[in-house]
Amino acid sequence: xxxxxxxxxxxxxxxxxxxxxxxxxxxxxxxxxxxxxxxxxxxxxxxxxxxxxxxxxxxxxxxxxxxxxxxxxxxxxxxxxxxxxxxxxxxxxxxxxxxxxxxxxxxxxxxxxxxxxxxxxxxxxxxxxxxxxxxxxxxxxxxxxxxxxxxxxxxxxxxxxxxxxxxxxxxxxxxxxxxxxxxxxxxxxxxxxxxxxxxxxxxxxxxxxxxxxxxxxxxxxxxx
Numbered sequence: 001x002x003x004x005x006x007x008x009x010x011x012x013x014x015x016x017x018x019x020x021x022x023x024x025x026x027x028x029x030x031x032x033x034x035x036x037x038x039x040x041x042x043x044x045x046x047x048x049x050x051x052x053x054x055x056x057x058x059x060x061x062x063x064x065x066x067x068x069x070x071x072x073x074x075x076x077x078x079x080x081x082x083x084x085x086x087x088x089x090x091x092x093x094x095x096x097x098x099x100x101x102x103x104x105x106x107x108x109x110x111x112x113x114x115x116x117x118x119x120x121x122x123x124x125x126x127x128x129x130x131x132x133x134x135x136x137x138x139x140x141x142x143x144x145x146x147x148x149x150x151x152x153x154x155x156x157x158x159x160x161x162x163x164x165x166x167x168x169x170x171x172x173x174x175x176x177x178x179x180x181x182x183x184x185x186x187x188x189x190x191x192x193x194x195x196x197x198x199x200x201x202x203x204x205x206x207x208x209x210x211x212x213x214x215x216x217x218x219x220x221x222x223x224x
Contacts, residue, residue, distance in 0.1 A: 016054045018044040023065050028103035031110060032062060032117055062117060066124040069108040072097060074128065077135035083145040088191050090139060092198065094162050095182050098169050099200050106170040161185070172211035180209060 003011070022043035026035035037058055041048045055061040076097060079089040098105055111117040125132065136155055143151035169176045179197050186193060 012054075015044070015046050015050055018046060019051060019054060019061065020064055020068060023061055024068070024103050024107055027062075027065060027107035027110075032107075032114070037061075059120060062111065062120050063124055065104070066108055066111060066121055067127065069104055070124060070128040070131070072101060072104065074131050074135045077138040083142050084191055086142045087146070087189060088186065088194075090142070091158075091162070091185050091189075091191075092182065092194070095165065095178055096198055098162075098166050099178060099198070102170060102173075105166050109167060109170060168211065171213055173213075175209075175214065176211045177209035 019040065022040045023035070026040050026043060029035075030039075037051050038048055040061070041051060051058065051061055055064055073094075076090055076093045079086050079093070081089065108121070111121050139155045139158065140151040143154040148154045165176075165178070165181050169178055178200060182198060183194060185191075
């Protein structure tokens with residue numbers, strides 16, 4: 001029996017999403033230069049030509065991955081509640097995204113720095129310029145409501161701190177004290193201490209924190 005138009009549409013959407021997810025994993029593990037279209041489509045379980053069909057080429061696929069990162073990050077600023085509740089939700093949501101979307105974070109953070117892909121990041125940023133400004137303004141409004149003397153600078157410094165945590169967590173994995181960093185941020189901004197720890201995939205810390213890059217060795221061993 002021939003598939004309906006709706007079934008064909010859903011199959012195309014699944015294939016496109018599978019390619020994006022496979023690209024995120026491959027870029028995170030091997031870098032953009034080290035991940036070939038053939039490897040990505042093999043991981044996705046689709047024909048190699050579907051990258052050109054859905055995206056137009058590898059650069060456009062990279063752009064789609066960066067777009068996915070922007071969509072994920074920009075959604076974190078859309079929260080409701082009192083100013084303190086909103087700030088706590090932004091902090092917690094961002095750190096949870098770091099924990100559960102590490103391959104995406106790692107891939108895009110590298111793209112921000114590498115000359116070969118920085119242009120693609122800038123182009124994606126331009127596509128999301130209006131939403132980026134709206135997200136910045138939403139966080140600045142929270143700081144303004146909390147009585148900050150310079151809400152714009154407070155937003156920039158919070159974003160810089162959270163991005164620094166992203167980088168460290170990507171490097172050190174589950175040896176980085178993400179829950180402790182969360183509680184430090186709550187204290188830093190005069191927020192109530194979290195009632196419950198985040199439901200992180202890594203085990204609870206035992207003893208003093210000592211971030212080490214050994215997590216990447218365990219990941220490499222898993223894929224060998």
